[in-house]
Amino acid sequence: MHEEIVRTGGKINLFLFITGRRENGYHELYSLFTRLPGPQDTLVFRPAERESGIRVACTTPEIDLENNTLTKAYARYAAAAGFAPAVDVELIKGIPHGAGLGGGSADGAEVLAWLQRQNPSPLPEQELNALAARVGADVPFFLAQGACMAEGIGDQLTPVETDLEGWHCVLVCPQVHVDTAWAYAAWDKENPSFSLTEERKADKNNRSIYASLYGTNDFEAVVFAAYPVLAVLKSQLIQHGADIAGMSGSGSALFGLFRDGSAAALAASALKSAEGSPTVYGPFKL
Secondary structure (H helix, E strand, O other): OOOEEEEEEEEEEEEEEEEEEOOOOOEEEEEEEEEEEEEEEEEEEEEOOOOOOEEEEOOOOOOOOOOOHHHHHHHHHHHHHOOOOOEEEEEEOOOOOOOOOOHHHHHHHHHHHHHHHHOOOOOOHHHHHHHHHHHOOOHHHHHOOOOEEEEOOOOEEEEOOOOOOOOEEEEEEOOOOOOHHHHHHHHHHHOOOOOOOHHHOOOOOOHHHHHOOOOOEOOHHHHHHHOHHHHHHHHHHHHOOOOEEEEOOOOOOEEEEEOOHHHHHHHHHHHOOOOOOOEEEEEEEO
16 A cells, blocks of 8 residues: 545535435435536555554634544454555645535545445445445435435435536535534424425436426525525625526535636626625635
């Protein structure tokens, strides 16, 4: 083994519906995930002298170095595959923490992928995906390629083609942290009983149908009520020319999708001085 540097981007939910609540507390989703080329986390894998185990180093204060998606992914893989090489991982965060972009899930997936590459007897794909879902609901997506329709707890993935090729994305990340557990609890309180009718579900083979759902997110009602600045920023994305705007996951990141690259660049520039002093990324070409 030798030192290896890996960079990974996050994701946005082009739409997100909460469709059920399981007895174990997990929620079922109906969502369309797509990867973003940036911002990126960097992971540096370095073989270690000790017998086995993973050690994580990261300067981001919110990261628990002993209990995170990287250590969880390593432990799950070692238990399933009986393969536990000694490795030190330096995590350099570029994806904002707690923004609904799946940065932690992306990092956990990279640990699984690294272990697969090192393992002389890698796990079968189906077993790896099942293991990834136990690390985190979004982790299987980051092992996949391209956009995916996500169902179940986010682990039932169907690759799809979007109609966004060549579009431009502007990502707006305000100085707000939205706790995912709080967001689910707040949504549960507002929706003690609910169902998603089949009419609201998109035909996975019909891009024109599910494209009409872009920008829809069931979390927005409760999250925007608690954090009004997010509603303001979404409105400003639209005012600055976004053809589609929405919140990713449980927030707090907001995305604007633009057909025109020049409009996207102007919007990104204008939003840097918006309310809430957000960090603005992009535009990225999808």
